Amino acid sequence: xxxxxxxxxxxPLPTGQTLRRRKNLLFQLWRFAAINVRMLTMxxxxxx
Amino acid sequence: xARVVVLGAGISxxxxxxxxxxxxxxxxxxxxxxxxxxxxWIPSNIWVGVGKMTSDQVTFPLAPIYRRKGxxxxxxxxxxxxxxxxxxxxxxxxxxxxTDPARVNESATLSYDYLINATGPKxxxxxxxxxxxxxxxLSVCTAQxxxxxxxxxxxxxxxxxxxERQRLVIGVGHGTCTCEGAAxxxxxxxxxxxxxxxVREMADVTYFTNEYELGDFGVGGMVFAQRGFxxxxxxxxxxxxxxxxxxxxxxxxxxxxxxxxxHYEQLDGTKSTLEFDFAMLLPPFRGADLQAFDATGQEVSSxxxxxxxxxxxxxxxxxxxxxxxxxxxxxxxxxxARFANVFGVGIAFAxxxxxxxxxxxxxxxxxxxxxxxxxxxxxxxxxxxxxTIADRIKSGESVAPHKASMATMGAACVAxxxxxxxxxxxxxxxxxxxxPDFQRYPETGRSLKDTFGEIGLAGHWIKxxxxxxxxxxxxxxxxxxxxxx
Ligand SMILES: Cc1cc2nc3c(=O)[nH]c(=O)nc-3n(C[C@H](O)[C@H](O)[C@H](O)COP(=O)(O)OP(=O)(O)OC[C@H]3O[C@@H](n4cnc5c(N)ncnc54)[C@H](O)[C@@H]3O)c2cc1C
Numbered sequence: 001x002x003x004x005x006x007x008x009x010x011x012p013l014p015t016g017q018t019l020r021r022r023k024n025l026l027f028q029l030w031r032f033a034a035i036n037v038r039m040l041t042m043x044x045x046x047x048x
Numbered sequence: 049x050a051r052v053v054v055l056g057a058g059i060s061x062x063x064x065x066x067x068x069x070x071x072x073x074x075x076x077x078x079x080x081x082x083x084x085x086x087x088x089w090i091p092s093n094i095w096v097g098v099g100k101m102t103s104d105q106v107t108f109p110l111a112p113i114y115r116r117k118g119x120x121x122x123x124x125x126x127x128x129x130x131x132x133x134x135x136x137x138x139x140x141x142x143x144x145x146x147t148d149p150a151r152v153n154e155s156a157t158l159s160y161d162y163l164i165n166a167t168g169p170k171x172x173x174x175x176x177x178x179x180x181x182x183x184x185x186l187s188v189c190t191a192q193x194x195x196x197x198x199x200x201x202x203x204x205x206x207x208x209x210x211x212e213r214q215r216l217v218i219g220v221g222h223g224t225c226t227c228e229g230a231a232x233x234x235x236x237x238x239x240x241x242x243x244x245x246x247v248r249e250m251a252d253v254t255y256f257t258n259e260y261e262l263g264d265f266g267v268g269g270m271v272f273a274q275r276g277f278x279x280x281x282x283x284x285x286x287x288x289x290x291x292x293x294x295x296x297x298x299x300x301x302x303x304x305x306x307x308x309x310x311h312y313e314q315l316d317g318t319k320s321t322l323e324f325d326f327a328m329l330l331p332p333f334r335g336a337d338l339q340a341f342d343a344t345g346q347e348v349s350s351x352x353x354x355x356x357x358x359x360x361x362x363x364x365x366x367x368x369x370x371x372x373x374x375x376x377x378x379x380x381x382x383x384x385a386r387f388a389n390v391f392g393v394g395i396a397f398a399x400x401x402x403x404x405x406x407x408x409x410x411x412x413x414x415x416x417x418x419x420x421x422x423x424x425x426x427x428x429x430x431x432x433x434x435x436t437i438a439d440r441i442k443s444g445e446s447v448a449p450h451k452a453s454m455a456t457m458g459a460a461c462v463a464x465x466x467x468x469x470x471x472x473x474x475x476x477x478x479x480x481x482x483x484p485d486f487q488r489y490p491e492t493g494r495s496l497k498d499t500f501g502e503i504g505l506a507g508h509w510i511k512x513x514x515x516x517x518x519x520x521x522x523x524x525x526x527x528x529x530x531x532x533x
Contacts, residue, residue, distance in 0.1 A: 004262070004298040011286035022473065022504035031506035035476050039510075042458040042478045042498045043424075043532050 049075045050441040053142060053160035055126040055336075057082035057110055059090070059423050060394025061166030063430035063533060066524055069117050071438035079120040079158060083147040085109055087522050088191050091423060092515045094230065096194035097328070098237045099202060100467045103191040106515075113524055122158070123148035126167065126336070129352070130157075131387035132343035140389070162437045165359050165392045166430060169333030172222075176331070178305030179221040185305055185327040188234055197328055201238065204326045208247035214325040216242075217310065219256030221329030223301025226418040228257055229265050231330050232285075233463045238328075239292050240466025240473070254295045256310070256322070256329065258415050260407060262286050262296060265461075266417035268404045270479055271492040272500050278492070281477075284501055288465070288475070297322065299407075301415045302329065317410035333418065335359065335396060340386070352386045359392030360385040363400040370405050375455035375485035377401065382433050383449065391433045394426035403483055423518075424459045425482060427533030428452050455483040458498060462511040465503070474507030 014022075021027050050072070054065045057080050068078045086107040095101040114121040124144040131140045139159040146154045171189050173180030180187055186200055187193040204214050218235040220228060235255045242248045255262075263269050263281030270281040289296060299315035310322045310329075335357025339349045354360055363379040377400040384390035392398070403419045432452040439447045458480035465473040478500055484493025492499075521528045 004296040008262070008286045008289045008294075008296060011283060011290045013287065013291055023471065025470075025505075028505040028509070031502065031504055032509050035502060035506055035510060038498075038500065039460040039476075039478055040532075042460065042480050045458060045480060045498065 049077070050161045051077040051079065051159065052162045052164070052437055052441075053079045053081065053158050054164045054166060055081050055142065056166035056168055056394070056396065057084070057087060058166060058168045058394065058426075060168070060396070060426040060430035061164065062087060062110075062522055063427045064164050064166060064393065064434045065119055066117065067431050067434035067529065068438060069119050070529055071434065072441060074118075076441060077120060078118075079122065079160070080110075080114060081122045081124050081126050081142070081144055081158065082110070083123065083125045085111065085123050085148075087113075089515060089519050089522070090189070091511075093188045093191055093194040094233045094237055094464055095467055096191055097188035097197045097201070097234055098241045098467070099198040103195050107191050108519070108523060113522075117524055122146070122156075124156070126338060129163065129338060129340040129387075129390070131163070131340070131384075131390050134341065134343075134345060161389065161441070163390045164430075164433055164437075165338070165390065165396045166394050167336035167338065168395045170336050170357065171331045172334040173331045176221050176302050176305065179302065179329060180331055183305055184307050185221060185329045187330065188230070188328060189330065200326060201241070205242065205245045205247055207325075208242075208250035209245070211250075213250050213252070215252045215254070215323060217254045217256050217322060217324040217327040217329070219254075219297070219329055220258055221302045221305070222332040223258045223313075223413055223415040224418050225258055225330055225332045226266050226420045227330050227333075228259055228417055229420065229422070229461055229463055231255070231257065231328075232265070233465070234328055235294060236288070236292065236463075236465035236473075237467065239294060248293075252295065253293070254297060254322070255289070256297045256300060258300060258417055260299055260315070260404065260416075262289065262298065264404055264417065266402075266404055266420045267479065267482065268484060268493070270477065270494065270499050270501065271496065273496045274500075278496070281501060288503065299415055301409070301413050305329075313409055313411065313413055313415075315407055315409050315415050333395060335398070348386065352384065354398035356398060358398035359396055361392045361397045363398065365398070365400055368401075373401055375453070375481070375483055375487065378453045378455040378483050380451035380453035380456075381436065381449035382429055391437075393429040393433050395421045397421075397429070419483075421454070422459055422461060424533060425454055425457055428457055431533055453483075455481050455485055457482055462507055462514065464508060464511050466508070468508070469512075470505075472505060472508030472512075473503060474511050475501060475503045476507035476510055477501040
């Protein structure tokens with residue numbers, strides 16, 4: 001049952017640009033705000 | 049005057065107790081029973097487990113908060129429910145045994161008008177021989193476990209510094225475990241620490257799970273819309289495993305742990321072993337050891353609780369095949385199926401079935417994640433039941449209950465993948481609803497607009513912010529109730 005590791009080996013790797021974006025402070029500040037808004041919208045939608 | 053007794057001071061019980069105190073009048077009583085003197089923000093135990101936080105940063109004593117809020121606190125274990133009273137005490141009551149050092153092993157009864165069972169999970173290490181801190185593996189389920197685990201991780205890192213290659217296995221220790229998200233987080237936090245310590249190339253890191261495929265997380269996986277395509281949490285998770293060089297063993301049920309060896313079976317029926325130098329495996333969960341009795345003193349535990357020990361509530365417990373599972377099977381009011389004025393919330397309620405497709409090996413072993421009931425839904429359930437009880441105390445028994453089903457509720461999960469304000473990382477995910485509804489969303493079971501995932505430093509900041517905000521809220525500091533569950 002080693003399909004798991006074969007499947008992992010075939011998974012797409014993030015590009016250099018994606019990896020840099022994941023650590024870039026300015027870009028991440030924007031993502032911080034955007035993700036928070038997304039989460040709050042979802043919470044409001046689920047509230048009773 | 050009404051009296052509400054809350055069993056358990058975890059995420060759901062503490063939330064319910066604080067909201068009840070805020071909503072009820074001075075003449076009404078709110079009573080909390082919990083065996084631990086401290087409250088624990090369990091999600092941050094992951095960081096305690098890698099030595100990045102101390103136990104004191106993720107816990108605080110409950111008694112001063114309850115004293116300030118006017119909540120009666122008993123440091124005790126609830127042992128039995130008497131919702132119709134008994135020959136000794138006519139009113140509905142619960143039997144407790146004190147764990148409070150000042151009264152240890154003393155028994156007492158507490159009468160109630162409304163009872164909330166928020167006793168969470170019993171960590172069932174006993175289900176797998178050799179599993180857990182009393183056996184041969186480690187845990188991060190409590191702050192104390194996580195502190196011990198951090199010390200063992202430090203020792204393993206030291207051995208790698210001395211040139212010894214080490215095998216680290218992190219995952220779940222039974223075919224029916226839940227909380228795969230926590231195991232995933234701990235895996236990537238450990239991997240992050242190994243790199244920070246400069247010993248990554250000396251370590252084989254393996255994620256060991258009962259999930260059918262990576263990214264299942266006990267919720268049957270997720271589908272996200274990204275850049276004009278539908279992608280799956282499987283692909284997304286596998287990509288992270290590849291990037292960070294983490295191996296995986298999937299579809300696994302642990303049969304037994306011997307010192308340094310995991311014996312396991314996989315879905316195709318094969319049995320294998322995996323050797324380790326360090327293993328953190330989460331236990332399966334059971335309900336608390338509570339019994340229930342009717343007015344005649346007859347034990348009715350099997351009517352009140354499912355065989356798993358979790359409390360049966362307003363769910364559809366009829367055994368149906370996966371194809372016939374419906375969103376409506378999930379409870380929404382959390383009222384006990386057997387007794388009026390008794391509620392079960394958070395992990396303590398019995399789910400009607402799994403969320404992930406159930407699977408069994410040719411040997412008959414169930415290897416399927418149990419449905420997770422994470423922090424956010426647990427908090428929402430606690431508040432929902434508090435609203436119902438407050439309404440009924442103020443306006444009478446006939447008031448309709450408030451509702452919050454996991455099939456109409458979303459969840460935000462931020463899975464840490466490494467600590468650090470500049471170099472931390474986390475996978476931030478939201479899903480709506482938690483339980484897929486294929487009638488409403490025929491293609492993927494969930495709203496594509498509200499189900500998303502993203503990896504990056506921002507996720508770590510959010511996880512850290514949640515740590516601060518939820519501890520602030522649990523301490524009932526000014527305007528705590530404005531913070532959503
Ligand atoms: C390591 C780990 C990491 C996690 N990370 C996340 C995360 O990042 N995000 C997330 O959303 N969720 C996370 N979770 C899940 C989250 O912790 C649970 O969803 C949540 O704690 C459930 O709340 P609860 O109130 O049902 O149970 P708990 O919080 O466990 O509380 C149960 C309470 O009942 C008490 N109790 C037990 N038995 C009795 C008894 N007989 N009588 C009285 N009291 C009793 C316990 O002492 C405790 O106070 C994580 C879980 C673990 C184990």
